[in-house]
Structure formats: structure tokens, C-alpha cells
Amino acid sequence: MEQVEEFFTKLLLADDWPARWLCGEWTSFHGWLYITSDIAIWLAYFVIPAIIIFFTQKRHNLPFLPVFWLFGAFIILCGSTHLIDALMFWWPGYRLSALLRLLTALVSLATSFVLIRDLPKLIAVKPKDELKTYQLEKQLIQYEKEILELKTLLNSKKE
Structure with missing residues (x-):
């Protein structure tokens, strides 16, 4: 010690x-x-x-x-x-x-x-599966943005 x-x-x-x-x-x-x-x-x-x-x-x-x-x-x-x-x-x-x-x-x-x-x-x-999931999530976010834009456009036309 x-x-x-x-x-x-x-x-x-x-x-x-x-x-x-x-x-x-x-x-x-x-x-x-x-x-x-x-x-x-x-x-x-x-x-x-x-x-x-x-x-x-x-x-x-x-x-x-x-x-x-x-x-x-x-x-x-x-x-x-x-x-x-x-x-x-x-x-x-x-x-x-x-x-x-x-x-x-x-x-x-x-x-x-x-x-x-x-x-x-x-x-x-499974890296490929994770990459596919990432790409699908990215695509989903893009679709959600487009849907929101379409809803906004439809709402503005109604008014």
C-alpha cells in the first residue's frame, strides 16, 4: 500500500x-x-x-x-x-x-x-432494412407536406 x-x-x-x-x-x-x-x-x-x-x-x-x-x-x-x-x-x-x-x-x-x-x-x-425505413420515413414526410399544401389550397378556394 x-x-x-x-x-x-x-x-x-x-x-x-x-x-x-x-x-x-x-x-x-x-x-x-x-x-x-x-x-x-x-x-x-x-x-x-x-x-x-x-x-x-x-x-x-x-x-x-x-x-x-x-x-x-x-x-x-x-x-x-x-x-x-x-x-x-x-x-x-x-x-x-x-x-x-x-x-x-x-x-x-x-x-x-x-x-x-x-x-x-x-x-x-439489417442495414438495408434500416436504410429502406429511413427512405420511407423521408418520403412520408414529403407526402405529408404535399397533403398539407393541398388542404391549404382547397381551404383557400372555399373562402
Whole structure:
């Protein structure tokens, strides 16, 4: 329990380890390749959830919405581990890295569990039927507008 308490009290302290540049013999090319790759992965891992959020906001009555949120959290946490790895070259925040990895593991397991649990329901969804329903609802709304216009026109002719 003492180690857990120490872990959290020193969570953002990095003076127990050297920066990654000082560990081993990094060439400038190898170090920057590692850093730029991790930052590119982090950037992609933050853009993908933004697209998922945009999609879920535009698509109403989306089934399995919690799965989308879990995927978003999973992807953001995965990206965060890459960002912290890039920062390790200057700031060796291994405790924060470990915490991010634990959170990533927990959300990954939760996402896996929900996908396994919901897989039969996901397979049973009939996208073509849903698309037909959407098109029929859209057509119905158009017909209702036309009927309303005709009623208005008939009422104006009676007067």
C-alpha cells in the first residue's frame, strides 16, 4: 500500500529516471524518427475520435452508441500513450505513462467485453432494412407536406 501511495504522490515527478535521450545511444535520426512517429500516431488517434463524435452527432437514433464512446475512449487513451512516449525524450514521466497504460488496458478490456456481448445484436442489424425505413420515413414526410399544401389550397378556394 505504501508503494501505491508513493506512486500517486509522485505521479508527475520525473526525477527518478533520466530522459530517454540519455538512456542508451540514440542517434539524432533514430530519436527524431521515434518522436515524430509517436506524435503522428497521437495526432491520428485524436482525429479519429473527433470523426466518431461528429458522426454520432449527425446520425440520430444510432444503435449501440456506448460502443462508439468506448471506441473513442480507447483510441484517445492509445494515442495518449504515444504522446507520453514522445515526451519521455525530455520528461521521463514513467508513472504517468504507467497510469495511462493501465487506463488504456481497462478501457480496452471494457470495449472488448462490450463488443463480445453485443456481437450477436450487431450481426442481427439489417442495414438495408434500416436504410429502406429511413427512405420511407423521408418520403412520408414529403407526402405529408404535399397533403398539407393541398388542404391549404382547397381551404383557400372555399373562402
